[in-house]
Amino acid sequence: MAQRNEIAGFLDEYLNIHEVEDKYLVNGLLFEGKEDVNKIAFAVDSSFDTICATQKEGADMLVVHHGFLSKVSIFPIVRHLKKRVAELVKTDINLYGAHIPLDVHPEVGxxxxxxxxxxxxxxxxxxxxxxxxxxxxxxxxxxxxxxxxxxxxxxxxxxxxxxxxxxxxxxxxxxxxxxxxxxxxxxxxxxxxxxxxxxxxxxxxxxxxxxxxxxxxxETLGVCALSKIVKDKFKVDTVFIDKPTGL
The missing domain is CATH 3.40.1390.30 (NIF3 (NGG1p interacting factor 3)-like)
Known part of the structure; x- marks a missing residue:
């Protein structure tokens, strides 16, 4: 078992979250859920289906390439965002996003x-x-x-x-x-x-x-490579949630 803040802090540092410029999405810990983490899901997107699949897998944290908090436009928590946030609140799953930092990373990007x-x-x-x-x-x-x-x-x-x-x-x-x-x-x-x-x-x-x-x-390779780093570092179970869009 590992601690949420310890994992998020490691990811912040390893992925240079606060140094890499990203004009599009907010990166880092996007939703604070349960403190104790036994299993982490990795996925490309933070869609409702992905969040539900994370819960079904028994994971306590979801690490994605595409978080849902935009820097381009401020959008109210309605419709699709309400649906996603409500599921995170209900399941108490942590959500962590790494967009451009995971594109440019020299090891797991x-x-x-x-x-x-x-x-x-x-x-x-x-x-x-x-x-x-x-x-x-x-x-x-x-x-x-x-x-x-x-x-x-x-x-x-x-x-x-x-x-x-x-x-x-x-x-x-x-x-x-x-x-x-x-x-x-x-x-x-x-x-x-x-x-x-x-x-x-x-x-x-x-x-x-x-x-x-x-x-x-x-954009599947980066999260899969990152999952191996996190698994070895924290000795937790990991799973890749595959939800292709065909696009």
Whole structure:
């Protein structure tokens, strides 16, 4: 058994919660539940279904990539937020969120995990992610098939660039507009989660490759990697709550 504040304090420090800038979501301990923690659930989102699944798993704490407290707009606790908060109050489950800090982390971040998964030699930071090189040029179509298989997803591909690629940038989630700095950096392919009408036209006119592998699919690796760190540190049970959206 571990203590809520001890776990939250460790996560704050390990993930640099108070140092990493995040313009979008509030990070850290978002809802204070029970003090004693025997089991921790990890998930991408803090949806009502995820909170209910956490309770069914018998977990005392839920650690997510997407918390539900926005920095972009102040939203009243009604409808979807009321539903989520009410379930947390009823179950006394702790909620902890790590958004951008879990994207950029050099050990357990979504993007460094993607680099490792696809055997990319990291050369440096890129936006909220990283860029690097394959050991040798690989076929673009084969890379897409590999992503589909390893991430259990169906990629949407803007394949207007090189058919053989050497450099790649990974920026998980909704980073489709990073196609512009990727283009200016002469990166052969950008891998992110989402796309748009506008970025399709940019990719086409610029002769650029962009793979949209799914917002959810590109952001499961970080919480899973983090769960192993927490499990070893606090000797508690952990579980991954898988609630894919298909997007």
């Amino acid at each position: 979504n993007n460094i995990c993607l680099c490792r998964l696809f055997d990319v030699n990291v050369k440096g930071k890129f936006s909220f992610g990283f860029w690097g090189e394959f050991k040798k040029e690989i076929d673009m179509d084969a890379f897409v098939k590999d992503i589909n298989s390893r991430l259990n997803t169906e990629c949407n591909v803007f394949g207007f660039g090189k058919k053989k690629i050497k450099t790649v940038a990974f920026v998980s989630g909704g980073a489709q507009y990073d196609i512009l700095p990727a283009m200016l950096s002469d990166i052969d392919c950008l891998v992110t989660g989402e796309n748009s009408h506008t970025t399709y036209l940019i990719a086409k006119d610029a002769g650029m490759n962009m793979i949209s592998a799914g917002h959810y699919a590109t």
